[in-house]
Amino acid sequence: MPVSPTPEQIAIIESTKPVTMIEAVAGAGKTTVLACVLKRACDKGVAPAQAIALCFSQGAKERLTQKFVEEGAPRGIVVQTVEEFARQQVISMAGASYLDMPVFYDSNEQIRPHIVAAAEAVWQRYADAGVLTDFDFSFDSNERIEDFIRLLVRLKANLVTLEFEARDTDEIAESLDESAELIAICKEVERQRGTDSGECVWQSPFDHVTDLIGLFRRQPEAVNVLPRFRICVVDEWHDVNAAEFALVQLLARHARLVVVGDRDQIINAERGADPALSSNGFDFAFPGATRQAITRTFRFGSSLSALAGAMMRRECVSQPGLSTRVTYMPYQPGADNDCAAMVVATITAARARKDAKLSDFAVVVRDADQSIDIENQLIDAEIPYRCSGFDSYLVRPEILMLRGLLHIATGSYDTLSGEKLSTEKLVRSLGLYASARFDSDADFASLLSFDERLAPELKNERRWKEALRMITAEPATLESFFSGILCRVSSVDSDSTGRWKIRFAEVVATLREMAANVAVKNTAVQLLTYAVRQLDLASATSRVFVSRGRADSATRSIDAFIRFAGNRPDQSATDFLRELAARQASIGKKLNYLKGRAQLDLTTVQYAKGKEWPQVLIPYLERGQFPRTANLGEERRLLYVAMTRAMTSLTLFEPAEAFASRRSALLPRP
Numbered sequence: 001m002p003v004s005p006t007p008e009q010i011a012i013i014e015s016t017k018p019v020t021m022i023e024a025v026a027g028a029g030k031t032t033v034l035a036c037v038l039k040r041a042c043d044k045g046v047a048p049a050q051a052i053a054l055c056f057s058q059g060a061k062e063r064l065t066q067k068f069v070e071e072g073a074p075r076g077i078v079v080q081t082v083e084e085f086a087r088q089q090v091i092s093m094a095g096a097s098y099l100d101m102p103v104f105y106d107s108n109e110q111i112r113p114h115i116v117a118a119a120e121a122v123w124q125r126y127a128d129a130g131v132l133t134d135f136d137f138s139f140d141s142n143e144r145i146e147d148f149i150r151l152l153v154r155l156k157a158n159l160v161t162l163e164f165e166a167r168d169t170d171e172i173a174e175s176l177d178e179s180a181e182l183i184a185i186c187k188e189v190e191r192q193r194g195t196d197s198g199e200c201v202w203q204s205p206f207d208h209v210t211d212l213i214g215l216f217r218r219q220p221e222a223v224n225v226l227p228r229f230r231i232c233v234v235d236e237w238h239d240v241n242a243a244e245f246a247l248v249q250l251l252a253r254h255a256r257l258v259v260v261g262d263r264d265q266i267i268n269a270e271r272g273a274d275p276a277l278s279s280n281g282f283d284f285a286f287p288g289a290t291r292q293a294i295t296r297t298f299r300f301g302s303s304l305s306a307l308a309g310a311m312m313r314r315e316c317v318s319q320p321g322l323s324t325r326v327t328y329m330p331y332q333p334g335a336d337n338d339c340a341a342m343v344v345a346t347i348t349a350a351r352a353r354k355d356a357k358l359s360d361f362a363v364v365v366r367d368a369d370q371s372i373d374i375e376n377q378l379i380d381a382e383i384p385y386r387c388s389g390f391d392s393y394l395v396r397p398e399i400l401m402l403r404g405l406l407h408i409a410t411g412s413y414d415t416l417s418g419e420k421l422s423t424e425k426l427v428r429s430l431g432l433y434a435s436a437r438f439d440s441d442a443d444f445a446s447l448l449s450f451d452e453r454l455a456p457e458l459k460n461e462r463r464w465k466e467a468l469r470m471i472t473a474e475p476a477t478l479e480s481f482f483s484g485i486l487c488r489v490s491s492v493d494s495d496s497t498g499r500w501k502i503r504f505a506e507v508v509a510t511l512r513e514m515a516a517n518v519a520v521k522n523t524a525v526q527l528l529t530y531a532v533r534q535l536d537l538a539s540a541t542s543r544v545f546v547s548r549g550r551a552d553s554a555t556r557s558i559d560a561f562i563r564f565a566g567n568r569p570d571q572s573a574t575d576f577l578r579e580l581a582a583r584q585a586s587i588g589k590k591l592n593y594l595k596g597r598a599q600l601d602l603t604t605v606q607y608a609k610g611k612e613w614p615q616v617l618i619p620y621l622e623r624g625q626f627p628r629t630a631n632l633g634e635e636r637r638l639l640y641v642a643m644t645r646a647m648t649s650l651t652l653f654e655p656a657e658a659f660a661s662r663r664s665a666l667l668p669r670p
């Protein structure tokens with residue numbers, strides 16, 4: 001149903017000013033107004049394909065698309081994340097021969113070898129030139145790789161990488177307060193990628209926009225390949241970084257531009273979102289731009305406005321007539337599943353009172369690993385749910401790897417039969433943990449015989465696909481594939497990787513003996529605990545994932561999974577595998593059957609941004625859980641985003657009075 005716009009909103013919708021910025025609090029109708037602006041433009045003769053709506057996340061894209069339907073905007077308007085748009089333009093530029101088609105990467109793990117190679121090359125240069133340095137050029141720890149990628153993303157977001165050719169390394173290093181060696185390695189990564197010659201052999205998602213801007217600087221006529229829109233709107237404008245800003249400026253040369261944002265919802269500082277761009281930077285780039293305001297929120301009532309306003313120290317006013325109940329629900333931190341149990345009890349009670357439909361609820365967690373206990377409780381209570389923006393814990397790599405170990409240990413594969421997708425993910429997860437690389441494994445072809453006439457860069461993926469085809473057809477081959485291929489020490493493995501593979505294979509061999517020993521009943525939890533301890537999975541996990549946050553989250557997932565197995569102290573590994581398969585199937589079945597309607601959303605703050613639900617529940621408001629980092633400004637904005645998703649009811653789960661010292665410092669006390 002379309003809304004009836006207020007005079008403030010009508011002024012924006014009717015405006016024909018070339019550039020407009022709207023800044024307003026959460027729920028003020030910014031996304032709604034963008035949909036109305038586009039509808040109005042199309043009513044006045046703009047063809048839908050000449051209109052584009054850009055945003056910065058998949059969640060925001062879903063929300064925009066939904067709003068277009070609600071406001072009756074015509075079909076055919078382009079709705080994309082800036083990253084998607086830029087990637088499509090890279091493909092068009094390649095089609096128009098302005099560059100060669102790059103290989104697209106989608107994970108940091110794929111970038112790792114390039115960083116290692118670049119660091120080695122720079123080290124060699126320093127050594128050849130006889131330059132003495134204390135800098136550690138080894139990039140074998142994921143922490144260092146992650147820090148490096150973070151720096152690179154920041155440099156790209158700020159377009160510094162485009163100055164590499166023209167500026168001296170020491171000068172850049174000094175201006176950024178970074179070491180010259182690090183900047184030299186950044187330069188080398190870009191050089192090996194072919195950025196200086198415009199080749200860009202491979203691109204990560206964070207390269208698309210910068211590479212485009214670089215191309216336009218080198219070959220200005222390539223700009224003509226960009227599509228010409230008559231109107232361009234941008235949602236969540238405060239998330240924009242300098243590179244994206246430059247791209248939007250190019251689009252605005254021919255298009256009317258309307259951007260909307262809320263400075264308190266910047267939760268993407270890591271990818272270079274810079275408040276300066278949406279304040280002075282905007283006025284500088286678009287002199288004479290119009291600024292318009294929407295002063296009230298339409299989403300929630302005054303009790304939540306007061307809470308959000310106090311937390312962010314800004315005025316937050318609700319449209320009259322709205323009411324939102326804010327409830328604080330105490331739980332016992334640390335006690336087994338108490339917070340998760342309270343969440344599920346709250347939902348069950350509201351449903352019993354017939355207060356709300358299931359699809360009215362969203363449980364918004366700080367990070368995906370907080371979902372495990374909640375998922376298990378929801379499954380036990382037979383409440384259908386869907387994980388939005390992340391995978392259910394049952395199919396995360398760290399858990400699939402453990403499930404894979406149990407399959408191999410017990411020799412029981414019946415639950416994998418016919419489960420092609422899960423089996424593939426499981427095999428890849430084992431490969432991830434085993435540090436398997438097939439690209440330079442010359443013996444691989446003889447181990448799995450198939451056509452090897454392939455370009456070298458395709459071999460790794462092609463070999464994986466062949467292995468997956470074999471195992472999904474015959475799951476019992478997983479055992480020999482694991483010990484014979486995944487854990488086989490190859491010539492490219494470092495000493496430590498070689499040792500790790502041998503250890504991995506030994507532990508799994510012991511697990512098989514334990515599971516086969518009929519004299520001692522080895523339960524699922526015993527096998528898992530043995531594996532976790534013997535493999536030192538916490539350290540292994542921090543080697544597997546480049547992102548520290550992702551590794552921490554995986555380690556917490558493993559801990560929660562072991563606790564879950566521990567709640568079934570007598571269950572055999574085979575029965576445990578069957579139970580997991582049944583749980584996974586129950587989620588899948590409900591999803592298909594209900595087509596996403598009658599189920600609650602279990603989601604993360606990042607993914608919830610831009611969305612809304614009548615009933616929002618935020619669990620784990622305790623120190624170490626929310627906030628999780630020392631960046632309290634960012635943590636506060638995350639919580640602001642989470643709580644302002646609520647319409648009629650917000651429930652905040654925090655430690656009970658007896659544990660008051662463990663409560664989150666983010667929430668203002670009433």
Ligand SMILES: Nc1ncnc2c1ncn2[C@@H]1O[C@H](COP(=O)(O)OP(=O)(O)OP(=O)(O)O)[C@@H](O)[C@H]1O
Pocket residue numbers: 003004005006009024025026027028029030031032033262298299609610611612644
């Ligand atoms: N004029 C209006 N009358 C009634 N409801 C409205 C009006 N404008 C917007 N709304 C409703 O207010 C809610 C919030 O709108 P919207 O999602 O567009 O806000 P937003 O400013 O984009 O929020 P956020 O910044 O949190 O993403 C929606 O339910 C929307 O339908």
